[in-house]
Amino acid sequence: MSALRKRLTATPTPQGHAKGQLLDSCPLEQQDPWNQTLATIATGDRAAFADLFRHFAPRLRAFGAATPMVDSPSAFGDELAQDVMISVWQKASMFDPGKASATTWIFSIARNRRIDLLRKRNRRPEVLMADDMFPDMPDDSADPFTLTQEERLGSHLQDMLDTLPAEQAEVLNHVYVEGKTHSEVAEELGLPLGTVKSRIRLALQKMKVDIEAGWQP
């Protein structure tokens, strides 16, 4: 909670807003109702855990079952959902709503556990675990510019997702939910890699996820 408290402490920024006001103006963290549920789970509350489970397990199961190249998608979906929910139970006290919303935090656990479970299934050597490749990033939220960018993205993402052309939503789904690289998506759809890349880039720009226009790839 310390990071959140730090952000709520009103400090004038170059824009003339207090950080506390910025947070209030478009508070994704406060709009994610699961933040509070996670805090309750951290106290060992099983009823809160069951609430969270009933919402996320069907999503995590679909996420797992969408994984290509597993022999039994629905069994893998169950396995992943259960594994992620147990991790959530274990790690709930480490959840910091100042860094990410509950849903984003749970997404990152699902991504990481899928990688590790697949590696185990394929009997590949366990040298690098997902937590090594996706360590906690430093808290950059004290920087007013970063914070403003985050707020701008805000909670409109869901609405913007709904307005994407089908072909753009489709490729995003292939990458995030099915866990395929740009190249694998291109192969599957029979499209040139450049087309897949530009569809994703267009979608990200439209949703203001990709806002770093100044630099060269």
Next chain:
Amino acid sequence: MIRHHPDIAWLTDYAAGTLPEAHAVAVQAHLHFCRDCRAQVRRLEKLGSQLLEQSVDGGNTEALLEQTLACLDKVPAAPQQATAPAKTGWDFKVPTGLSRLLPDAPEQLSWKALGRSLKISRLVAGSDKHEVALHHIRAGGKVARHDHGGNELTVVLKGSFSDQLGQYEAGDFIIRDKGEAHSPNAAEHEDCLCLTVVDAPVRFTHPLLRIFNPMLKIHPA
């Protein structure tokens, strides 16, 4: 100042968790240095959470819930620390992803000298498709002009180097496609250390090019 970043496709594949381990480690090494790309990754993860929110199956999960609740009694309250301990014997702050692959200090690695300026140490990364290595160029040293049989990804960890295409400093993320020959040159005042990831397998067969094979030969490990 960092001038060379992974493009949005790289960052998206990273945030979605689809990159091979060796590439994810290289992107993480860049993120270690680059606040802009960290912010980009946070937004991409937020997008991932919304896509997860939308993907839902209609099936019943009550049985799975009962099963899971029964498991909660058996699991430890908090999982053990999963990331590798910080490596303090190096003269730069080792990015977290890379620290799993490094010993406590550079002397504990076996280095292979390739000429007077360059030494290479291969890292065991558990990948059968990529070779991961550290390249160390002595201050002021020049590396002979060479080609890459496969794509080569470089992240500068310490110091700086330049080649025909530009100048690179700590944090820079550089992709050299197959066939782009270059001869890197470390800055005069400081040794340069880079993380490299090369696609496997690669082998030159032309007699005149064989002399480069020790440098280019791929040893996935």
